[in-house]
Amino acid sequence: MGESFAANFNDLMAMLEAIKPLYIYLILFAIAFIENIFPPIPGDTFTIIGGYLAATGYLALAPTFLAITLGTISSVMVVYALGYRGGHEYFQKKNYKFFNADDLTRVDNLFNKYGAMTLLFSRFVVGARVMIAVAAGISKYPTGRMAVFSYISGVLFHGILIGFAFLLNKYIENITAWFALYSKIVLVIVGAVVILWVIIVIRRFRHGRTKT
Numbered sequence: 330m331g332e333s334f335a336a337n338f339n340d341l342m343a344m345l346e347a348i349k350p351l352y353i354y355l356i357l358f359a360i361a362f363i364e365n366i367f368p369p370i371p372g373d374t375f376t377i378i379g380g381y382l383a384a385t386g387y388l389a390l391a392p393t394f395l396a397i398t399l400g401t402i403s404s405v406m407v408v409y410a411l412g413y414r415g416g417h418e419y420f421q422k423k424n425y426k427f428f429n430a431d432d433l434t435r436v437d438n439l440f441n442k443y444g445a446m447t448l449l450f451s452r453f454v455v456g457a458r459v460m461i462a463v464a465a466g467i468s469k470y471p472t473g474r475m476a477v478f479s480y481i482s483g484v485l486f487h488g489i490l491i492g493f494a495f496l497l498n499k500y501i502e503n504i505t506a507w508f509a510l511y512s513k514i515v516l517v518i519v520g521a522v523v524i525l526w527v528i529i530v531i532r533r534f535r536h537g538r539t540k541t
Contacts, residue, residue, distance in 0.1 A: 345378070350388050353379075354396040361400025365408055365459055372401075373455070376487055380494025394491055401452070401483040402476070405462050409475055412466025440468040448478035452486035 345353055357379045364372030376397050382388040439447060444465070451461045465475055 345382065346387055353382065353388060354392050357393065358396040358400040361397045362404040365401065365404035365462065373490060376490045377494045380491035383491065384495040390491075390495065394487065397487050397491070398480070398483050401487065402480050405458075405479045405483075406476060408459055408462040409466040409470075409472075409479075412463040413469060413472075415467065436464045437468045440465060440470045444468075444470050445474065445478055448475065449482050449485075451479065452482040 348356075357375060360370060360372050360375045364370045379388065379393045379397055383390040383393045447461060448465065448470075451458055454461065462479070
């Protein structure tokens with residue numbers, strides 16, 4: 330894995346360094362934005378790569394950080410707006426397995442009690458960021474607070490990743506490889522939890538039908 334990843338990483342760096350910095354900033358913004366719309370995109374990996382390019386001097390640190398953070402908060406607010414626009418009425422009418430009547434009550438309770446804390450740590454929850462943003466919108470969490478807390482979360486998370494990449498650029502290949510592995514592990518865990526939850530919901534539904 331190490332040699333193959335190192336070769337791919339070096340090829341990627343060579344390709345990026347052949348692009349003008351302005352376009353790389355736009356690419357970093359676009360990836361950070363699209364990541365929350367299509368979660369499989371490895372946005373965090375490109376955050377580290379952006380930090381590496383800033384560490385080598387090819388990019389400037391401030392624009393790199395700004396492009397990634399603005400891309401993240403913009404897409405988070407778009408997802409939040411979709412949930413806000415739909416609200417309880419939409420999900421109750423559709424009666425989805427996710428965000429059913431019981432789930433909507435839990436979501437409201439969560440954001441009424443721990444809304445700020447949930448959003449502050451939302452960026453660190455790989456695999457569930459989009460769901461948190463949608464849930465915040467559904468519960469009609471105040472837009473201003475949503476933007477502020479999500480922005481702080483993004484600043485902290487991306488600041489840590491870029492900071493590590495900037496300070497430890499000699500070990501960037503290992504950092505990126507391990508973070509990619511971490512993301513996969515978390516996604517598997519989140520997927521397993523979702524599958525387990527769906528199974529429980531189906532069993533309860535079937536049990537309810539047998540009683541009637």
